[in-house]
Amino acid sequence: MDKAKIPQIVYFGFDDALTTVLPAYYDRLFNHTSKxxxxxxxxxMTLYVSHKYTQYQLVNRYYKEGHExxxxxxxxxxxxxxxxxxxEADKQKKNIAKFAKIPLEDIIGWRSPFLETAGDDQADVLKGLGYxxxxxxxxxxxxxxxxxPFPFTLDYGWTFYCQIKPCPTKPHSGFWEFPVNALMDFKDQYPCGYVDGCYNVPKTEDEAYRYLYQNFKSAYEGNRAPFGLHMHAGWFYTKYQLDAMDRFINELLKYDDVYIxxxxxxxxxxxxxTPINELDKLSTWTCLNPQQRPSSQHLQQQQRPNMIVQQPPTPKPTSTSTTTTTTTTTTTTTTTTPRPPPTTVRIPVPDPPRTTRKPAWIPPPQRPPVPSKNFWSWVQPSKKVNPTTTSTTAPTTTRAPTTTMAPTSTTTLAPTRRPTTKLPMKQNEPFVLTSNSLNAQYLNEKFAHNHDMVEALQAFTTTPRAAAQGFVEITPRPLVANKIPPPLPQLTNRGCIQGTNCELPNCFCKGKTTPENMEWNDTPQFIYLTIDGPVNDRIYQKYTQVIGNSRKNPNRCPVASTFFISQTGSSNQLIKSLYDNHNEIALKGYxxxxxxxxxxxxxxxxxxIKVLQNMGIDIIQGxxxxxxxxLGDEQFKILETFKYVYDASLTTSQEAGPRYWPYTMxxxxxxxxxxxxxxxxxYKGLWEVPMSPILDYLGLFPCNFADGCTNSPATANDTFNFLWKEFTQHYTTNKAPLGLHFRQIWFTHPFFEDNLRGLQRFMDKVGEYRDVYFVTIRNMIEWMSHPTTVNQLNKGYLWQC
Ligand SMILES: [Zn+2]
Structure with a gap:
């Protein structure tokens, strides 16, 4: 075909799970009304979706917006x-069809993880499955x-050099291969298998833009083979790369022969x-509401954008270009190019300065030392810290030990004064599950007579649990068996057998076994703080001081708590502010x-719910x-009807030894x-986050709330020891989540000032551990459903912020 009649096709393919953090990027780059x-x-664009962590309601949305x-x-x-x-190809296709409600016949493309194929079997199997x-x-x-090369059918196999073996060599009539054509990096030195996989990483928006644009130009001014951008959305976590991509796409939209x-x-x-003026003959190339692009752009189309691409001097890859001639028809270089960029690319995580992880120095109290004056005793962790059973890797941190934080001055800072600067929260930055958990239909039916109510509930349209129900999950390969500690006696309910009649992510037996039998070293220790009661000025200020907006978890996301609020006496504005700072808002009745x-x-x-909804708080799960x-079954029936994700009202018996994990009912x-x-x-799939009573300071009586013990610790040091003891009870055994429950009085009454200092010190101390996370309950449940190792968490695998 005459080159002038060929539309320049540009296609984007994004890999991996579609999580709730990604719409922030996709909706900007592919805004389907303006672009x-x-x-x-x-x-x-095309999304190549894997199962784990994918939010299928988002998959459905992108499908409906016209993406593949x-x-x-x-x-x-x-x-x-x-x-x-x-x-894998069969199950995941069915997963997508079932959970994202996409017709099977519309799911026609496959991309292999790590781009590793099954050679000749690949085309056969995929063809057989309707791909x-x-x-x-x-x-x-x-x-x-x-x-x-243009995309082609494998009638003659893969005739190019095989980069990742095996490649198909036999004929597979009529089955299409879209080659993953590497781009050249912005210095034109090395090929980048994926857009986000360059050896020479662009360091500025201009470099990133130049990288994209000059590769496009090469296709556009060359043979006009479809120009593919194969990548992970993780590239956009770096803002200038996101900006560069947006600029690049906007630039392409100025051409009247370029189609994305x-x-x-x-x-x-x-x-x-099909020639460019007859594209509407192709069935997939039409849409319901075509809209002409703004005329200003048309003007610009007349004068072709003529971006001057600087060509940097291109040092040739040394010693390689003329090597192996054994490759077949390609004109390319070969496997010996220096440091071929990895095709499976780690998501680049920017390195924000970690200002908050320094253990805070707490000046000694001004008053005369209390009798148990060993306020600094926590500096030397007791032997209990290191579980004797896991001698291989010390669980302790690599961070600066507190012992080096010698008091350098005699400043009289109030001990509780902490940096209270708000974290710069980016606008539109989504945070974990963004959908609501309540059953809109039920609410609508029940309150059809109440117009206000119906309106307030309009936004309650999606239910994450619906997406989480009934996954056709292939049982993940069992993690390395946990040799230590020895198997714990299972105290489960009514014949629940994990992995047999009860499987994650929807079902978890009550007991003390780690999800997926995850090894101790891999298991994160969760600490979840819950605060009950009205949210007013005093608690807000105190909470911000002590817990702060500046404490971070090892994945660099802010520490967060769960607030079970009662509406009376609460400030809506403060509730919203807590929510906006990544805390969880849950309910405990009006x-x-x-x-x-x-x-x-x-x-x-x-x-x-209505009040919260009006404030823009639409994620209520607990x-x-x-x-x-x-309130017995009547309460749980209501929770089930409203599709709550969890209840946190039940209490477990006080027992020595390891604690219970949350479980489903x-x-x-x-x-x-x-x-x-x-x-x-x-109650199928409803999580219970039981409260494990802690023993009071003297070890005599159990108490549910840390502030409600018969024998309360009086000093900061005692408070620290009290919390520390409970922590080690969890940390050195099965790492079951540690819940610390407070009522708002702890934060507001001056009587508890010393206790708060102890809490603060405790958080400083355990905050040094690379496997300790302070999380909201809903994040914890998300982890329970998709157990993820500490290393993965620290890399931002499950939660990002
Ligand atoms: Zn992948």
Whole structure:
């Protein structure tokens, strides 16, 4: 075809899980109302979706917006055998169809994790499963001006050099391969297998832009082969790269012969090469509401943008370009290029300065030392810190030991004064689950007569639990068996057998075993702080002082707590501010007064939801009954109806040894009830985050709230020791989450000032551990559903912020 008649196709393919952090990027880059192709249809992309961590309601949304959804395996593992591929490609296609509600026949593309294929089996298996194309085999050119192949059918196998073996060599008639054509880096030195996989990483927006634009130009001014951008959205975590991409896309939109389309559209064009003025004959190239692009852009189209691309002097890759001639028809260089960029790219995480992790120095109290004056005793952790069972890796931190923090001055800073500067929270930055958990339909039916209520509940449209229910999950390969500590006696309810009749992410038996039997070293120690009661000025200020907006977890996300609020006496503005600072807002009823009248209870809950909804707080997943007094099955029925994710009202018995993990109520039988009324029925998939009583300071009486013990610690040091002892009880055994429960009086009454200093010191201390996370309950539940190793968490795998 005459080159002038060929539309320059540009296609984006993003890999891996579609998580809630990504819309912030996709919705900007691919804004489907403002960004249009020359034919007036929205620009599109292809998402290669793997299963774990994917939010399928988002998958559905992008599908409905016209993007292509394709498949990137269930487990994201190394899939090299026919059997593995058969299972993974089949299951994940069905997962997408089922959970994202996408017709099977619309799911036609496959990309292999790590771009490792099953060779000749790849095309056979995929074809058999109804796939139309594969997009896993890589092609490299040696310099920017080199040309890349068009997509082609594998009727003659893969005829280029095979970068990642094996590649298909036999004919696979009619099955399409979209080669992953490498880009050249911005210095035109080395190929980048993925956009985000360059050896020479662009360091500024201009460099990043130049990198994208000059590669595009090479295709546009060359053979006009479809120009693919294969990448991970992690590239956009670095802001100048996101800005560069946005600028690049905006630049492309000025051309009237450049189309940014999903791969399936490129495929239809390849099957039916169509001149640029007849593109509307292709079925996938039309859309419902084509809109002409703003005329200002048309003006600019007349004068072709003529970006002057600086060509930096290009030092040739030394010693390589003329090596192996054994490769077949390619004109490319070969495997011996220096440091080939990795094709599986770690998400680059920017390195913010870690100002907050320094253990704070607490000046000695001004008053005369208390008798148990060993205020500094915590500096030398007791032997208990290191669990004797895990001698291989010391659980302690690599951070600066507190002992070096010698007091340098005699400043009389109040001990509790902490940096209270707000973290710069980026606007529009999503944080974990963004969907609401409550059942809108039920609410609408129930309150159809109440217009206000219905309106307030309009936003409650999606239910994360619906997405979490019934995954066709392939059981992940068992983690390395945990040899230490020895298996704990299982105290489960009514025949619950983990892995047999109860499986994550939806079901977890009550007990003391780590999810997925994760090894001690890999398991994070969660500490979840809950604060009950009204949110007013005093608690807000104190909370910010002591816990602060500046403390960070090892993944650099801010420390956060769960607030079970009662509406009476709360400031809406402060609630919103806590929420905006990544804390969780959960409910404990409108008045915070226990009520045995279930319908009042329900009405109160709904009234409270409405108030929060009006404030823009639409993620409510948790419930705690006032004063920890559950209302039995009637309460749990309501929680189930409203699709709460968890309840945190039940109490476990006080026992020595390891503590209980949160569990689901699938096999609940109501036995071992500590505080009545406990529910007797089972509730599928509803999590219970039980309160494990802690022993008071003297070790005599159990107490649920840290501030409600019979024998309360009087000094900061005693408070520290009290918390520390409880912490080691968790940390040195099965690492079951440690819940520290406070009522707002602890933060507001001057009587507790010393206790707060002890708490602060405790948080400083455990904050040095690389495996200790202060999280909200909902984040913890998210982890329970998708257990993730400490290393992965620290790399920003499950939660980002
Ligand atoms: Zn991947």
């Amino acid at each position: 249009r192709n020359p034919n007036g249809c929205p620009i599109g 959804i394709a498949v990137h395996s269930v487990t994201h593992s190394h899939i090299k055998t026919r059997e593995d591929l058969q299972r 139309k194309y594969d997009i896993s085999l890589t092609f490299k050119k040696s310099k920017l001006s080199g040309q890349v 389309v999903p791969v399936r559209q490129a495929l239809e064009w390849m099957e039916n090469p 008045s915070g007064i226990p009520t045995s009248n279930v319908s009042m209870f329900e009405e109160g809950m709904i009234a409270q 419930w705690r009954s006032p004063q920890m007094k559950p 699938d096999f609940n039988d109501g036995k071992n009830c500590v505080i009545e009324k406990c529910p007797r029925n089972s």
